[in-house]
Amino acid sequence: MSKIKIPKATAKRLPLYYRYLLLLNDEGKDKVSSTELAEAVQVDSASIRRDFSYFGALGKRGYGYDVKNLLSFFKKILNQDTLTNVALVGVGNLGHALLNYNFKRSNNIRISCAFDINPEITGKIMQGVPVYSMEEMKKQIADQQIRIAILTVPQSTAQKTADEMIEAGIKGIMNFTPIRLSAPSGVRIQNVDLATELQTLIYFLDSDQLAEKQAENEQNK
Numbered sequence: 001m002s003k004i005k006i007p008k009a010t011a012k013r014l015p016l017y018y019r020y021l022l023l024l025n026d027e028g029k030d031k032v033s034s035t036e037l038a039e040a041v042q043v044d045s046a047s048i049r050r051d052f053s054y055f056g057a058l059g060k061r062g063y064g065y066d067v068k069n070l071l072s073f074f075k076k077i078l079n080q081d082t083l084t085n086v087a088l089v090g091v092g093n094l095g096h097a098l099l100n101y102n103f104k105r106s107n108n109i110r111i112s113c114a115f116d117i118n119p120e121i122t123g124k125i126m127q128g129v130p131v132y133s134m135e136e137m138k139k140q141i142a143d144q145q146i147r148i149a150i151l152t153v154p155q156s157t158a159q160k161t162a163d164e165m166i167e168a169g170i171k172g173i174m175n176f177t178p179i180r181l182s183a184p185s186g187v188r189i190q191n192v193d194l195a196t197e198l199q200t201l202i203y204f205l206d207s208d209q210l211a212e213k214q215a216e217n218e219q220n221k
């Protein structure tokens with residue numbers, strides 16, 4: 001199952017599908033059409049059909065998809081059965097917010113340890129999560145078999161800290177810093193940037209407005 005190679009855009013949409021299917025299942029619904037799914041998750045139905053086609057026949061034309069089948073399929077793909085421990089590096093403003101949140105809606109991801117250089121917080125437990133010094137990182141990452149870490153340190157130290165994380169065995173970094181990190185092959189970096197996301201939203205809203213205006217002008221001709 002994990003051998004299926006899917007595009008990144010598809011992989012990003014899978015948790016959306018999964019969450020909506022959970023909801024349908026809770027409501028006792030057996031079937032869902034790609035149009036219904038499209039409306040709920042705000043992805044066009046052609047993309048949904050294409051996404052699903054990477055996994056073989058999951059539904060029949062004109063019949064829709066079986067909710068329970070899809071759910072158990074995505075559950076396996078998304079590894080929802082296993083708990084993934086994640087590390088947090090940098091417990092400042094953003095790090096705190098993430099510790100507070102600690103993936104409450106997810107049953108299978110949790111921040112299990114945090115790291116910082118600030119002696120005022122290392123050795124403490126914050127929101128139930130122990131905060132270790134950077135010197136303890138290698139041991140903790142190995143002991144807890146952690147592969148993924150969230151990086152929330154100042155940008156001036158981002159690359160150096162990422163190098164230390166990789167050295168400690170981290171294979172995936174969720175990078176909140178504005179720095180584009182370099183990493184050896186075999187290490188994945190996922191950049192998260194709220195400003196870019198907002199910019200994208202503004203762009204789409206502006207283009208929607210423009211399209212509306214153009215349609216109005218056409219009608220008034």
Ligand SMILES: NC(=O)c1ccc[n+]([C@@H]2O[C@H](COP(=O)([O-])OP(=O)(O)OC[C@H]3O[C@@H](n4cnc5c(N)ncnc54)[C@H](O)[C@@H]3O)[C@@H](O)[C@H]2O)c1
Nearest residue numbers: 090091092093094116117118152153154155177192193194
């Ligand atoms: N992606 C986004 O949308 C977004 C939003 C806000 C902030 N940020 C970025 O997130 C990062 C953190 O922002 P913040 O406001 O929480 O900063 P902050 O200064 O409040 O926190 C940084 C923390 O990192 C620790 N730290 C410093 N050097 C370290 C090192 N070498 N190793 C381990 N820990 C170290 C500090 O002690 C501090 O606790 C910044 O790079 C900021 O630009 C990104």
